[in-house]
Amino acid sequence: MGLVIIFSLVTLLALFGVIRSLREKNILGLLFGLGTAAVFGWFTIMTVLHHGYPVAH
Known part of the structure; x- marks a missing residue:
């Protein structure tokens, strides 16, 4: 269960970074x-x- 939470947080932060890089027109980011x-x-x-x-055991 902890792995899903960590993966979800990384995904959300990456999406936040995508939106921010779109606003700043940063192609590499x-x-x-x-x-x-x-x-x-x-x-x-x-x-x-x-x-x-x-998690189902």
């Missing part, structure tokens, strides 16, 4: 933010689907 949001967002979704929420 936008690319890294989108990559981070995509990877950690995928990990979040797959962890929830595989292990369930809350």
Whole structure:
């Protein structure tokens, strides 16, 4: 359960960074933010689907 929370927080922070880099027109920050949001967002979704929420033993 802790892993899902950490992945979700990283994804939310990456999305915040994407929005901020769009406002500042920072292309490199936008690319890294989108990559981070995509990877950690995928990990979040797959962890929830595989292990369930809350964790099913």
